[in-house]
Amino acid sequence: MSIHRVERDLNRFRQIVRGKIKKDLRKYMSQGEMIGRQGRKYVSIPLPQIDLPQFRYGTRQGGGVGQGDGNVGDPIAQGDGQSGHGEAGSEPGQHIIEVDVTLEELAQILGEELQLPNIQPKGKKNIVSQKDRYSGIRRVGPDSLRHFKRTYREALKRQISSGEYNIADPIVVPIRQDMRFRSWKETLQPESNAVIIYMMDVSGSMGAEQKELVRITAFWIETWLRSQYKAIDIRYIVHDAAAKEVDQETFYHIREGGGTKISSAYKLCNKLIDERYPADEWNIYPFHFSDGDNWGGGDTRECIELLRTQLLPKVNQFCYGQVRSLYGSGRFAHDLEEHLGKHDGLVISEIADRDDIYDAIKDFLGKGR
């Protein structure tokens, strides 16, 4: 039997999984991330499946037989969970599998698929941070770094080779020459900091579906930018007629009523940048999502002014995503296009439904700024 016979099949499988993601990226992304469990923590892992088609029954119609307590009508399992498949018969040829791809891998795939350029961070290239990495073993060092296992392995080796080792009485005593210690290397890493400022219109016209679109788009943007920067700050601003900063939870779930004054959000964003994220030290990515329905002509003009004079000079890129809603007029995107269309730092994308998320991300991140 050769060792690791299955390695080739495993690699092949992983390749296919990645290939599959590439092909089905649109559909897949629309599902957003899924929650898996690793140990005690819940982590976000996408779960692609390779499931060859066969003639088989629709799972939900069939039901099955189970064993245990409970009355008729008692629920026993979640609808889409695996635990419903309690059939007794074996299931040859049915391969439903979870494969986890780490977020870094996911970002890499996203990058390849959308052909996203890597971002050239601006600002403090000369700021470097020192980091110690334990990467080797050496023979001298402080006791606190003693490598227990290696030390005893050395001792065992020595005792066996010198004939001291007795199987009946397996005592291993390390001597000074057996000691092994962890050693470290200093590595220098250039520091670059980035901040994402998400702004969302939460006026009455933004419904649950619109927020879902924003949420999914935001997830993928964040995944990509995180892969490009070491540390990322994310700030959330919501606005209707007035703007305020909120936490993530609130950002996605809040529902306000009332009118829309986009300039309020831009002002708050500008203030945030001035106070916390000086433009020469930070890579700044504001994203604004709205249904494009702004209040009166005066406010739009103010927004454009703000963008032209304040925001655009400071940020790496300003992205405006317009989701389609039943009520919004969708004017704002046209107004921006008309007045600031020539500006490099501004990206406008319209997101009508889930299929457009793919294009929006490509629009937003495709320039590599």
Added chain:
Amino acid sequence: MKSTRLPPELQAAWEEIEAYAKEYGLDFFPIIYEVLDYRTLYETAALGGFPIRYPHWRFGMEYDQLMKGHVWLGSTIYEMVINTNPSYAYLLEGNDMVTQKMVMAHVAAHVDFFKNNMWFAHTNRKMLDEMANHAARVQRMIDRYGYETVEEFIDICLSLENLIDYHAPYIKRPEAQTHQSVLAEDEPLVVEGLPVERSYMRDYINPPEFLEQQRKRLEAERARHKKFPEHPQKDVLLFLMNYAPLERWQHSILEIVRDEAYYFAPQGMTKILNEGWASYWHSEIMTRRALRDSELIDFADRHSGVVAVHPGRLNPYKLGLELLRDIEHRWNTGRFGKEYEECEDLAEKLNWDKQLGLGRQKLFEIRRLYNDVTFIDEFLTPEFVMQQKLFTFRYNRDTDMYEIASREFKEIKEKLLFRLTNFGQPFIYVEDGNYNNRGELYLRHRYEGVELRMDYARDTMRNIQRIWTRPVHLETVVDEKRRLITFDGRDFSERKMD
């Protein structure tokens, strides 16, 4: 490579257990044990228990799943044994003695089952070599035609691997015998020609050219009328092998996939019975003979793990074991047959004991003759169902939950049998290989109250069409109406059939 042979202490344990098993009347092929580290064990498990299989990503997927289950959920494979002669069984290195002993007893019973159960009678006991041959053949094709090409075709075949006739090895079906060409006639055609009164006129009235012409016409007519296949054929794979325009290597791959599907089929057909049988014997051998006092607690722990019931699920080990024990008890006490069935006195029934002692004998009979379907069909009783707290469940659309549907004996038995018959898979037949007289393939799904999963069915039809190359039709039921779905190689169309 380190030795995987049995170390002396395990060898001694096996010899002890082997002796007990034989005393009990178990009759098994020689068993060769190998002790593997967990990585190699999981690798072998991913390959279906065989050291060598043809390269295919699904084995990698299987491995990945097993390893993740092991790492994250702590699930362990205790035992694995393959149906060959001699049988190979694998032990996990580092398991404690009592576990290894339990596994050995369990394995002995499995091999006894492989050897004696009639559903295994036709399996290839040299499958180890056969699998290696398959691997070598596929590797040669890969070298010649390229990995992608071969893999893609394997994927297509695997998508059809459940379209076999699970009972075919036991019944000689006419279509299954030889590779007959479509138009081969079994009896020669006799052409009469026009009636001739005087023999010297024969050649003038019926010249040879005319006779030949008549013969051709008759032949064509006959071919048109002849049904093809004569009876609906369930072994779709065989039908495709015989009649689809396959290249030689494609034919080989289809054959390999089909052979392996038939090899594994009896194991699927006897899952409950086989595991029940093995659990019955490991429990019997361990508790009555092989267990040392000090091992009792550990054994109880392992055994309870094997037969544990997860809420809402059915554990084949548990179900099989309990049902066998129930049968043993019934045949020991004579709780079967007309007299017992017709007894109306509950108290008498409850204390019924004819002191027959036929239990063990009955179990051996069952292991020889039954599979899961017949086993459940014949021996599941209302008392047993109640005692084991069995229920049926169904999906509730409103709550998006599976919920308990019934605790009625009749429904439970029906559902259980439905799940087991044909592996709980739909019955698909080749109805016509020359549909519309245009060489189109007509498949029929025998509808039994549950509809097909349509997106899968369509993609499967795509795969069949790629092999058949002519349009493929599937008669099935969609949204409770009969439909004929057609895939012509580019588009799907659907029409009503009522």
